[in-house]
Amino acid sequence: MSFEVLDGGMLALLQDPGRYGYQHIGVTTGGPMDEHAFRWANRLLANPPEAAQIEINIGKLSLLAHEDTCIALTGADLGAQINGEAAAPWHTYQIHRGDRIEFGMPVAGLRAYLAVAGGLKPTVKLGSCATVVREGLGGLDGRGQKLAKGDCIGFDRSHPKTMASLPAGEIPDYNQDLHIGVIPSYQYAHFSAGERMKFFTGCYEVSQRIDRMGYRLTGDPIHSELDGIISEGIAYGAIQVPSDGQPIVLMKDRQTIGGYPKIGCLSALDAGQLAQRGPGTRIRFYLADVAEAEAQRAIFNHKLETFKPSLAGP
C-alpha cells in the first residue's frame, strides 16, 4: 500500500502541520507553506486535520499507485494529470492500482497538496514528519530528505471512497495580486510615521529570492531607526527589514531567532496566500490588527467544520 516515486520533481516534501515544541532548542516548525490548501485537502477526504500529505513545490513530481485509494488535490494548479488526463485541484479522485499521478509546471500558484484517504504513513521525528531539509529532520525516513525516485510512501488500505469538491467561491485565485493585512507588532514603533506611510502606500514585488525560509520582496526601501535588535523569537509571517530596506516575510522553515527589526506580522492564512505567489507578483499591505486575523481564522475554521463531503460506498 504505497505510492512509488517515479520522479521526485523540483521539491516534493512530506508535510504535516509542523514540528511544534522544539523551537526553544532552535528547531524550526516546518509544515505546509499554505495552511489553507493543506487543511482543505484533509477535509475533502474527511481525514484528521493533522494527516500527513505531500507538498509539491513548483512541480514535476511523478507517482505510481501500488494500491486503490482516494486522493485530494488542493493548492496550486501544477498541471496535474492522472494517467494522462487533467486533474484539477480542489477535487478528490479515485485512484486505482497502477495509476500514474504526474505534475507538470505551475499554471496558478506554486505549491500543490496531495492528501490520501487516511493520511500518509511516514516516519515521525520529534513528533512530526514535516520535512526541513536544512535541519535534516522529517520526511520519509526522518532525515530531512525531499522525495526522490524510488521512494515508497505508505498509506493504509480500506478507507471509504469520498467524492468531494471545494465550492467554487472558496477557491483562491493565485494569479491575483495580493492586498494583505499587517499586524503592527515587534519593532513597529521604531519605524517613523513617514516610513510606515511608504510601507502601506507602496507596492512591493515578490523577488526571485523566495524559499521555504523566507520571501524577499523588492520595492520602495523602508528604514527603522534601529540598526539591529537583540535577537528574539521570530513568529511565522513576521516581516523583517534588514538595512537595505527590502522586507523579508519569514515563512515555515525560518530560523527560530533573529536580530533584524520587524515592522509587523502577517496572519498565518495570509502568509499562506503569499506562499502561492511567484516572482513578479505585486503585494500591497494594509494596517490590520490581531482581531481581524482572529476573525479570519474563525471564519476559516467554521467553513472547515460545516463542510460536508459526500461519502460514497467503500
Next chain:
Amino acid sequence: MIIEAVNESTYIVYFGDRISDDIAGQVKRATEAIRQNLSDLVIDLVPSYTSVLVCYDANRTDRFGIASRLRKALSEGEQEAPDESASSTIELPVYYGDEVGLDLDEVCDYSGLSRDEVVRIHSEQTYRVYAIGFSPGFAYLGITDQRIALPRKATPRQKIPTGSVGIAGSQTAIYPSATPGGWQIVGRTPQRMIDWDSDSLALVSVGDRVRFRSIDRQEYLDLGGSLDEF
C-alpha cells in the same frame, strides 16, 4: 515586563532592552513558569536574551484568555526567589589543540597573549546560555572576557567542523553540527551538543551555565573526539 501580541497565535514578553545576566535569569524563570502553568495552551516557547516568544493554540483560546493567564503565571514567577541551584552548570571538555583551534593564532595576535593564557581565560569563567538558535542546539554563551573578544571573521568559513568552539565578540558558542560560520574557532569538544535519539535532545537550555574544561589530545580522543577537518 511588557507583554505584546505579535499575531493571532503569538505573544512576546520583553524583560529589558539590554543583555545582562540578571535579565537572562528573568527569562529563564519566566520560561519555566509559562511551561509549568500554561502547558495546555502553549505549543512553543522561544526564550532569547531579553524576551520569550509564546506560541499558543489559537483554536483553544483567544488573545485575551492567554494574556490574562500569562500575566498571572509571570507575576507568580517573578515572586519566586531566583533559584540558581536549579540552573545546572554544565562542564564541557574542550581540546584547544593546533589541529582543531583553527583561529587560536588570530586570538593570540588580537589579544597579545600567549596560547596558554588565551585558553586559561576562555576556560576559567562560567558562561550563561543567552539564546539558542541559528541551527538546532546552537547556544549563544556570554559574556566572553573582553581581552579575547575577537570579532567574527570578515569572510565566514564554508563549513565549521561539528563540536568547534568559537568566539564572536562578547559571545562564545559550540557548533552542534557542521555548518557555515564566521566565528573564531579556538578548540573543539568531543561532547555531542544535540542528539535526536536522546530524550533530552539538546545538552543545554537557555539560562543554563556552562564551563569549559581544557583537556589534552589523548583525553579528547579517548572521549571520542575527532580530528577530521569536517
